Amino acid sequence: MSALTPTRTPAHRPPASPDSPAPVRRVRRGALRSERRGVRISAWAAVVVCGGFALLPVYWLLATSLTPREQVFAYPPRLFPATPTLDAFAALAGNEQLFVYLRNSLLVSVLTAVLSVLVSAYMGYSFSKFRYRGRRSLMYFVLASQMFPQALLLVTLYSLFSAYGLLNTYTALVLSFTTFTLPLCVWMLKGFFDTIPDELIEAARVDGASRLRIIHAIVLPLSAPGLIAAGLFAFVRGWNDFIFALTLAGPEKQTLPPGLVNTFVGEASTAWPELMAASLVVSLPVAIAFIALQKYLVGGLTAGAVKG
């Protein structure tokens, strides 16, 4: 069985590793002679302007969440709260409903990620390693399916799920989210599978491995970075979704985005610190996961495009 062990022959290089965002040669980071003052100054100017645009709102989110309720309506607002307080966060901790939303969000997003990776891996592998009639058209259809307006699909999906008793279930959410992540995930994973040499698969086949076993024992482990990227993408799709969760999940199965809207929107005119605190808390887990794993995602997304 030794031939089945994934070996990294020089001919096969994983498409992306944590060190190289894209399957390309790592470029030497020496300064060009001409990267002189002019370039540096304009680079800094761009960073300062765009950075301000990116980060000032984040600062305001944080500052508001630390402002006591009575002070939040002062006008003009203070750029830094006079007496910063964690009251808003404490109020969140006492809000059981938010924890229900959080649990729902985590559950739905994780299930979506797992299912999506599995389904798109099979599909991507089929597109990558087999040749059959209609393959190209199917690939285009899968890609094109993300153009179809989801708000419109929702109209029928609502009635469809209702007819099958799937309204207000996690199943309805997970099935929909998984489907909408397919185009990008299939496409990303196909890109990864393309880089796995056919000889490797052929060798395993000669050794008598079944086709499914080849996928599970060889192809998938070799494509781990791609799987992470696809899974991350799918997770975020589930985590951020608003319209489907709002419509298909009832009060008990509601995820965080519609949950936040339901909790705060009528009250938004008063509960700004709490709303900002909740927003912060909701954004954190994904932000941390992403910053830790961003290389994979970028690698996965650019794999196809950079080659092409």
Added chain:
Amino acid sequence: MPAYPALDTTTLSRRRLLQLLGLGAGTLTLAACVPEAGPAAPQAASTAAAGARTDFSFASWSLTEETAAPAIRELLGQYADANDVKVREVSYPYNEYISQLTLQVKGGQVTGAVHVDVAWLGSLAALGKLQDLGPLAQGADYTQAGLTAAQFDGVQYGLPWNIGAIGLIANSGLLEQAGIGEAPATIDEFEAALKDLKKLGGGVVPYAASTKAAQLKDVLIWMETFGSPLLDGGKVTIGDDASVEAVTWYKSLYDQGLIAADVDRFDARSLFAQGRAAIYDDAIVGRDAVVSDSPDKKLADKLTAWSRPVLAAGDTPRALVWGGALAVVQGDGAETAADFAKWMTSDVEVAKQYFAARGLPPATESALALPEVADDAFGAQFAERITATATTNPFWVYPQYAQIETVIAEQVQAVLVGSAEPKAAMEKAGAAAQKLVD
């Protein structure tokens, strides 16, 4: 919990208050015209929920509002403990509530007790899933006004919980500063008062009228004040001179900065609580929210209810009936839910406790007779000046009421932001509403 001290200006006797609420009943007449597509004959709820108590769900927008939710949860808990059942809470914010609830009830995901704005009874009843609570209502001393408001098409679909009206609430502190003594009687005097308030400066919005689409329905009462019947024997009259005049006037207030952009009921409450708005439209339910959120600890004493100004001196001031009722959706737990609804709306102890927490006028004679209710001077003032002449909105009888309101609101908003002329916009709104009515 906020306390509501008596106003020293007006002290009404308990008797007088009851009389006034009775007066309100006289004007609570639903338009005779009822759309053809009536709801299926509802199944009568059993008067005595004899069987064992079961778990049920309770839907209310108030559960999303932090000033209201604790008091309601407390009562839910009491009922649940006493009957050894679990109550599942369902909540959506007010602005989303009716469309979400419709979908949930239609899909069978929500059964049991549902809190409804009396304006929505027609829409919900059209789904054919509401129980007739008529037999259940017997034996409780609901006010006639309350019972009428919670009926649709002659059927008692709801048990009245808190029936009142929407009217003008003013901050007497700001009024004094602006030198406004008496409540303006006519629209011209009202506008003059707003101009005086504007002079206060400091970013004070004289009248935090609704300008966001969500509550632009408030403009309908002004149309009625200007003399438009809104609906005349199945014909929508929006687009007539009076309605155009009303919207033109609204727009002129907007242009003069006498009302502010981007305001719905919640924004108005927040502005009012902060002392940044002098007058706004609300039901008595808003008192709780503005008082508890205000940095002004004396705001409760400064609340004044105003009769809506009239076009010509001597006209009857207009006000819109507004209230909450509890309806029961057929299905799991409906029997216990019906029992709960009756308990919640008619038990005197409950009324006492709920009034202490929120200051909302109860809907039974015995609860109205409670000393604390009768001594609530602002409540009495509100009843005398606003609820007394309140009428229902003629569009309520249509199941498409929410959509009718939306098409009108959108056109009024187009006028406010300057993308349409009042005349053309109101004719368009009238035509769109007519289509929904037919």
Added chain:
Amino acid sequence: MSASQFETLQHTNSHSPPRRLTDGQFALLLLLPGGALLLGVVLYPLVAALVTAFFEQSLVVPGRTFVGLANIVDVLTGDFPRLLGQTLVFTVGTTVFPFVIGFALALALNTRIRGAKVLRGLMLIPWLVPGVVVSFLWMWIFNANYGVLNALLETLGLIDGPVAWLAQPGTAMTAVVVAKTWQSFPWMMVMLLAGLQTVPRELHEAAEMDGAGTVRRFFSITLPQVKGIVGLVLLLELIWNFQHFDIIYVLTGGGPAGATQTFATAVYETAFHGFDLGRAGALGLLWMVLLMGLVVVYIRFSEKGEGK
């Protein structure tokens, strides 16, 4: 499972695959889960929703009547031109602005400026924030009565009194585009940066020796090298923004007076608040026709490009 059965399975697994599917059959089998999802969640709902365009049908009242083209005529003579214009303004705005900002930042961060890595991580934050949170944050910033933007502009003397940004048609659309731009530029930046890092530095060095200036090198070396990824991010953004929903819905609800309504929010409102499925279907049908038109144009365009 008995031990002997287990052995048999083991046996067949490692030596002779249990069923002799042809490769083609196996490839199709792999497509099955994904295909089923696409069929059930995308294709069927799409067709069914489009069919309702020809009926008068309510979401809550059973039954429907055939009305031919009435709904379509109604939409075409009503909202359609305005919705089309607004959707295009939103789509183009939220594609172009993030692209410009993202590209500028990618170029800046690709030079050797100090702290580029940390900066890149920080700039990612807006992208990691769920759409509803983006809306809440900008709703607060743009708030007419207590908003920090009004306060800043007043302090700078740029405006006289508070501006109700979200309550005027022009500024509301701008606000929505700004909020969406804030959310999407980091992803553009990351993708473009990955693309830029694949440009071999040797090329730049060689060109510089030949005396090419910064600007010239940008157009003759950088741009052609990143063309693929630029095309990809623009295309994806266009597709996504064309049907974007969350930020508009939560920030302005399509208002004021429908000035920020796009196809996505209009279809949702019509179906789930107006309960008018026929009209929603008609809107969707026209939306699809439009998309098809754009796709044809795109294919023509890219074929022409390849032909050269």
